[in-house]
Amino acid sequence: MIHQWRWDPCISHNGADVSTFIREYFQGQDRNVLLIAGAGFDPRAKVIAEQIAATGVRRRAIFMRENRPNPSPPLVTRASGNIEGLTAAFPDHEIAEIQIFEIDLAVVGGRNAAKVVARQNFDGVTDVVVDVSALSVGTSFPIIRLFVEQIAKGLAPANLHLFVAHDPALDAAITPIAGDTPGYVHGFVGGATLDRNGSAAKLWLPQLASGRRGALGKLHEFVIPHDTCPILPFPARDPRMGDRLVEEFLTELESAWSVDARDIVYADETDPLDLYRTILRLNDLRRPVFSEVGGSVTVLSPLGSKVMALGALMAALERDLPIAYLEALGYDMKPSIGAVAAPPHFVHIWLEGDVYPKPRPPLHHERTNAR
Template sequence: MDGFLADYFAQEDRRTLLVAGAGFDPRSRAVASRLSAISTSVRALLFQENRPNPPQDHIDRAGVNTTALLAAVPEREIVPVEIFGSDGAVIGGRNIIAILNRQSFEDLTDIVVDVSALSVGMSFPIIRYFVERIGRGRGPANLHVFVAHDPRLDANIRSIPSDAPGYVHGFKGGSTLFAAAGAARLWLPQLASGRRGALGRLYDFIEPHDTCPILPFPASDPRLGDALAAEYMIELESTWSVDTRNIVYADESDPVDLYRTILRLDDLRQPVFNETGGSMLVLSPLGSKVMALGALMAALERDLPVAHLEPIGYEMEATVPAQIVEPNLIHIWLDGEAYPQLRPPLLTEGRTVP
């Protein structure tokens, strides 16, 4: 990965905007430090996700990471984002789009979105925003998504979910349209340890007709899939009534694997339910950030709704390091010069994006 960064972003004609999180996550500096060391034509837009009553340890870690980011990227802007309103409503997605609308993207060739230290409720709307800009021909030309892949770290930083499930901003799909009321809803939740309560609330919110839980396989821990199946035994056998043949397995380290699996499921169901109200897949990415990116790509391509519980905070194991020195970076070139043909127009909430 360092070879690609050096070969591509060091080119003299590259002018790059890095969009990333400046928080307590030890992966916050992973991409910024490498880009700034390679190129002087990098500026950064760094978001601080503000949630109520964060622990002092998180504040201290975020301060250290922010100081390091400010030193690494001379041309940068730190932007705080309120995730919840005064009434407890989730407003982070709308706030982030309003901030992006005030930015200038003139003369840029590349956007790099580092999701390593961004939540789903922030990273998904950011990426959709730039995909839609490129689709309208408003540039920049290239959109890259990076993530520091560390499933053990994902497991050791656990979200504390809010009580109000909803859809990620920009990812309602056609779920709110009257025509979708009769659609057969298939829920695809990504299982993660310690998230039974959150997934239970999402199940009640979605009221799916069928559930196909997603388990990581292959995985860095060969027994992780079995451990998750045991943890969710009650849900699988009783609450969700899952046939073992309906469990979805996806490569923990390859977002394209889950992306292709979701598209295949969608393709198989459409002709089956076409005459009886249609089919709708609902995604709920939890746990691994890499697998969440696979869900994101499928949601973008097929306009699938993403049901989510926005975290009100996080719990972190004491063993989590302050910084990941040698991260395992995964890169997705989501749009731009790498593709010889233009992508078909996206759909948003059941309609083509103008």
């Protein structure tokens, strides 16, 4: 099948190559960086910022502090320590207080984060870096979407880089406290709420993650899919991870979701492009099959690894796919986790930039608006 996908090929780096890229690329005298990163409790919050600062590049930052109800005092203390390190690495900075919930617990974090970005002055900035390591999906995805759309209009710096410091063991030590109201990530409703898609065959692609049975159960009730294809990490750092997730979700797979073993989607835990291509293939294969009977809608729920979540993000951007998500009311973390992150696995995606030839395959909304 001949296809034109925007990020195939894609400029990306993995593992030790990411540190090499940061060191060689940002040392250029013509670079001026705007970093957007989380200023929370996650021990990975400072890792990318410190590597960029070590190059001596001209730089400033927006550090987003995601505020949720009744935060745990030990996590607040950890966040304060991270902020000290982040501000030392980026003396020219803004700390943006992002309220994730309204008083009535309506989710507004993505909208608030996008407003902070929209009012920025990008004069002289050559590269925007979004470090999603310590940002939630509900906050980081709307920011990234805004930059992609602004770059297409010539209103933002041409180069957009996504970084993540990946550590499955640390992810397992952080337990989100799920909220009660699932919804769509700000900017990622897609066609899920359109009347013309009311009879469409709905495919749900949830990322399975340990400890998230309750959240994924609520999302299933919210999406009400006709078919479910769970996403498992394979290959993964822990070769047994997929097996353990199947055991944990066995009731959902066999009963509530009625999943056949052939419906499970496997994606490389350390390569977002693997999941990106898989989602696009599934979406493109379903389109002609259901075109005469109401169409097809593919709904994503990236609750697992942030590396794999980037793959879901890229597919959602390209096809304007809805992302159903349950924002966390708060987090718990094992007290045994140190304040400094163990050496993580780095991933870099050069999402937009002058490195790509023009013209590029258009995004879904660009094709629609051109008609």
